[in-house]
Amino acid sequence: MRALPRDGIALASEQEDDEKAASAAGDSITVAAWTIVSRVTGVMRFAVIGAVLGPTFFGNTYQFTNSLPNLVYYGFLAGSMFSSLLVPALVHHVDEGDRRASERVAGGFLGVTLLVLLGVAPLGIILGPLVLRLATLGAGPQLPGSAQVQVGQLLILMFIPQIFFYGVVGTSTAVMNSRRRFALAAGAPALENLGTIAVLGAVAVIYGTGTSLSHVPLGEMLLLGLGSTGAVGLHAATQWWGARHAGVTLRPRAGWHDPEVRVVIRRALPSLGQEGLIALQVLFLLVLANRLPGGVIAFQIALNFYYLAIALGATPVALALLPRLARMHLISDLAGFRDTLVRGLALGFFITIPAAVGYLCLAMPLARAISFGRMDSYQGVSMVALSLVALAGAVVGQTMFMILTYASYARKDTRSPLISMVVQAVSCLGLASLALFVQGPTVLLVVGLALSVSVALGAAHLTVRMWRTLGHQGTQRLTPSLLRFVGGAMVMAGPAWLVATAIPAWLGHSLGSRIGIFAAVLVGAAIFLALQAGWKTPELGWLVGGLNQLRMKNRRVVAEAFHG
Numbered sequence: 320m321r322a323l324p325r326d327g328i329a330l331a332s333e334q335e336d337d338e339k340a341a342s343a344a345g346d347s348i349t350v351a352a353w354t355i356v357s358r359v360t361g362v363m364r365f366a367v368i369g370a371v372l373g374p375t376f377f378g379n380t381y382q383f384t385n386s387l388p389n390l391v392y393y394g395f396l397a398g399s400m401f402s403s404l405l406v407p408a409l410v411h412h413v414d415e416g417d418r419r420a421s422e423r424v425a426g427g428f429l430g431v432t433l434l435v436l437l438g439v440a441p442l443g444i445i446l447g448p449l450v451l452r453l454a455t456l457g458a459g460p461q462l463p464g465s466a467q468v469q470v471g472q473l474l475i476l477m478f479i480p481q482i483f484f485y486g487v488v489g490t491s492t493a494v495m496n497s498r499r500r501f502a503l504a505a506g507a508p509a510l511e512n513l514g515t516i517a518v519l520g521a522v523a524v525i526y527g528t529g530t531s532l533s534h535v536p537l538g539e540m541l542l543l544g545l546g547s548t549g550a551v552g553l554h555a556a557t558q559w560w561g562a563r564h565a566g567v568t569l570r571p572r573a574g575w576h577d578p579e580v581r582v583v584i585r586r587a588l589p590s591l592g593q594e595g596l597i598a599l600q601v602l603f604l605l606v607l608a609n610r611l612p613g614g615v616i617a618f619q620i621a622l623n624f625y626y627l628a629i630a631l632g633a634t635p636v637a638l639a640l641l642p643r644l645a646r647m648h649l650i651s652d653l654a655g656f657r658d659t660l661v662r663g664l665a666l667g668f669f670i671t672i673p674a675a676v677g678y679l680c681l682a683m684p685l686a687r688a689i690s691f692g693r694m695d696s697y698q699g700v701s702m703v704a705l706s707l708v709a710l711a712g713a714v715v716g717q718t719m720f721m722i723l724t725y726a727s728y729a730r731k732d733t734r735s736p737l738i739s740m741v742v743q744a745v746s747c748l749g750l751a752s753l754a755l756f757v758q759g760p761t762v763l764l765v766v767g768l769a770l771s772v773s774v775a776l777g778a779a780h781l782t783v784r785m786w787r788t789l790g791h792q793g794t795q796r797l798t799p800s801l802l803r804f805v806g807g808a809m810v811m812a813g814p815a816w817l818v819a820t821a822i823p824a825w826l827g828h829s830l831g832s833r834i835g836i837f838a839a840v841l842v843g844a845a846i847f848l849a850l851q852a853g854w855k856t857p858e859l860g861w862l863v864g865g866l867n868q869l870r871m872k873n874r875r876v877v878a879e880a881f882h883g
Contacts, residue, residue: 425567450602607751607766610754
């Protein structure tokens, strides 16, 4: 066989790199597309909570207690990151086509998860009311603290079973991701959101809106509590079905007797501390937000926009990279690992940098567009807008932190992300405490800025540790991409703001604010993409290549179904 010329080898290698980047981009697009559905319905869910329950302390109580099962799951079992550590263990069995081993490991992992949660559930029931009492401190005489604790206790009893459903969700998601089946895992949370929206709609029809915390009908609490938990159960059942459709029937097993499962659990211990610190930060921020009537709802609405940007930019890339980087680590391809990681970071920032700039310049129009019903007041809108402005910076920092965390997990390194999370948590708790010395909506501004600054510090710390490990291997560079993204985002900001503010002036507040935001997003995205195309940004080419690969894949699926 005749050898290729050196230029031909370089060209072939470059084409292969582009194909790999396009493949990862294709998987990222799949996750992002379905995540859009999940996160948009999540934003709708919190908007409906605000519209039905209003900027009230009863709204705070419902949202605070409904967040506890999620925080307990993430705090004690590290949530999605804990289950993500299962992916590298399953990849080996997937490559060998060993279905029984996959079911053994995944089932053992689920068994250990449910057993731990069984021990954690009583702690949630006991500690939940104590946290509520802490949340009433500093809220002033307008908050009936004893009433909030009494209502919260009953809601917690109905919400706590959700933690077992989240255990099933996490394990099922890991099974599907290990097989590069990302769509259902990313889209199924929409069922939970839509179910909760239906429950809130029923509450509005039967009991009306703006219930006082001192006079909550028992039937309304039962409908809210059991209905919301039922929505989470529907989500878990869908994810379990997805894992079965992917070839693994999940049944809890005695994983503590399985050496392979015990290795995964031991490796996961640092991630337990990492996600526990995240849950602690969120809990502390919500306690501070409870100082304002409706503050928890407003901050959660802004948090959902923050999570939306992360879910579109960081999460899809991190999930798509994890099995690839795990395989590169197995074969000791350090240069390939670094180049793939840099391309992944660039893909993430391609989405999250313009999103962060968009949140900054469109905070008030976006807050007006999302607030309706009892939340559509100057107080409600201003609280959401201030929270959005404060959290905008966290979008970029969290993109770096999340992708590098998953890259560390691919290298079976859980210690480095934990150390960086300690840096973040200490900074966040210290800075957020300053909110105790301010009043009014400024509380939410201080709380959000504390999270943004601390996330940036944690991301910087983890970046230094990762690059010390990888050294100067590889050829990819991140700085040129960052400069193009920042430049494009700054150029798009002005026109997007003009569109968002001009259309409501023409059409009126109610309809115009929502049309204005939609048009502003389209204008901003068009300007940003046009600039990137003009600058020949490679990330745009990778995304186009990923779309082409998805289209070809869908055609093959349709053709196989037609001929089969």
